[in-house]
Amino acid sequence: MKEKLYKVLPHIFQNSLITLYNYKSNRIRYRGNYKHYRTLFNENKNLSLVELKKLQQEKYGSFISFAIKNSTYFNERLSLDPQFKEIKNISKLPILSKENIRTNLDTIYTIPKTEAVVSKTGGTTGKSLEVYFTHEDFQERFAMLDNFRSNFGYELGKRTAWFSGKNILTNRDIKSNRFWKKDYLYNVKYYSTFHIKKDYLPYYIKDLIKFQPEYLVGFPSNILEIAKYGLNNDLAFPKGVVKAIFPTAESISPMNKGLIESYFHCGVYDQYASSEGAPFIIECANKKLHLELQSGVFEVLDSNNKPTNSGKLVVTSFTTHGTPLIRYDIGDSIELSSETCSCGNNNPLVKEILGRIDDYVFSPETGKINLGNVSNTLKDTQGIVKFQATQNELDKIIIKLIIDDENFNEKSKKRFIDNWTDRVGKKMQLEFEYVSSIPVEKSGKFRLVKNNIKHLIDN
Ligand SMILES: [Zn+2]
Incomplete structure (x- = not known):
């Protein structure tokens, strides 16, 4: 969207522009093979675990062959030996870290940018990454996502309230207490x-x-704030209106989920799939999390990279032909469950997705800024390898930055500052510290935000 033009238009035209923008992006999503995949996933809904594993093996074999043929990076590192096309031998392949991907992107890509759907975000780990999706993969991903949502009656066109990371308001909107488009x-x-x-x-x-x-x-986190405010201030939300709530980008604790459910009188159904293109983990009507084996291979590994029940998640994702993710250490942890589910979906169960800690920075001017919005400050910047935001005072945020000198410049810095100002307002003092490393927590986990003033913030 042309941001400068957008900002000066009246509200009604901004609505039209947003409609047009969505029309354009939806055209890519819902075109081509989208319908084919919707039908396919629907047909595969009740496959047995044996059938699902067979399908997973077929998709794995052709995905690995594709990567070796089309990606220079994988061509140099993997061999066409048939044993590597078997999931049972997956541990013989190297693990790909986020840093491996970031520094080798140019040789990992299998398609030019002009042919790709570009996804630009670093998730909640504070590292920037730009991955390319083929149109077909993008359509398959949306078909899978929509299939999950359709279990609860959702289809495109149903009346939906969306809380996304786009900065859509102008000062005029804020002055007239209008916080939506x-x-x-x-x-x-x-x-x-x-x-x-x-x-x-x-x-x-x-x-x-x-x-x-x-x-x-x-x-x-935003839906939670609304629910908490409503519950604490007796602003009852009518029953029977909302059918389901679908969180994106962040994890949510069971307690907070319960608060949202009690305020809106409906279930919250989670799904896991990162912007880099991780395979899907979806929640069913029985409130169980299922690994979608048709979308990829999920390995749960301990610190020595040996299979375990609860540990780091390493994924191979079949919908990443543009930027193949093979044994990608995505930076999250999960715990597997040995239970089965009666919902009809025979995919294995996950007990819990760990590691995406709920955190936020706070601005007296704009309120709480969640992790998703903090990580999106990297949008359209270049050369920022990693950052961490620490807040020790209400009106100041310290941002530690690791930069890559070749790609970082004044323009990129300005963009990063503008992205921050969009979120925390102009009064917040932003202090930048250029560092060569940012320590992880005792748990080994990297934290994007360290908020040390939560006791000062009124909930
Ligand atoms: Zn289930």
Whole structure:
């Protein structure tokens, strides 16, 4: 979207522009093989575990061959020996770290940027990454995502409230307490996730009650703030309106999930799939998390890279032909479960997805900024290898940066600062420290945000 033009347009035209923007991106998503995959996944819904594993093996074999043929990086590192096309031998292949990907992207890509759907975000690990998807992979991913949501009645066009990381408001909107934009074509209302602040929350709730969305999608930390405010201030949300809530990008604790469910009177159903293109883990109507074996291979490994029940998640994703992810250490941990589920989906179960800690920075001007929005400050920047935001004072954030001198420049710095200002407002003091490394926690986990003033923030 042409941001400068967008900002000066009146509200009604901004709505039209958002509609047009979505129309364009939806055209890629829902075209081509999207329908084919919807039908296929629907047909495969009740496959037995044996059938699912057979399908997974077939997809794995052809994916590995594809990567060796089309990606210079994998061509140099993997061999065409038939044993490597068997999942049972996967541990013989090297593990790919985020840093491996970042520094070798040019040789990993199998397609030029012009033919790709570009995904630009570093997830919640503070590292920037730009991956390319083929159109077909992108369509397959959306088919899988929509199939999951359709288990709860959702289809594109249903009345939906969306909490995404896009900065959609102007000062005029804020002055008139209007924290949303509407896409009339697809019946989606986008609520700003940059203004989740006590003074503004009553307007969000009032508008949500008026809009009567059947589905809520987006950052769960923001939906949680709304639910908490509603519960604490007796602003009851009507029953029987919302059918399901689908969190994206962040994990949510069972307690917070419960709060959201009790406020909106419906279930919250989670799914896991990163912007780099990880295979899917989806929650079913029985509230169990299933590994989708049709979407990739999930390995759970201990610190010596030996298979275990609870440990780091290493993925091979079949929908990453543009930027193949083979044994990719995605930076999250999961715990497997030996139970089975009666929902009809015979994919194995996950007990818990660990490691994506709920955290935020706080701005007195704009409220809580969640991890998803913090990691998106990397959008359209270059040469920032990693960063960490620490908050010890209400009006100041210290940002430690590891930069790559060749690609980092003034323009990139300005963009990074602008992205921050969009989220925390102009009054926040931003202090940058250029460092050569950022230590991880005792647990071994990297934290993108360290908020040391939570006791000062009124919940
Ligand atoms: Zn189930």
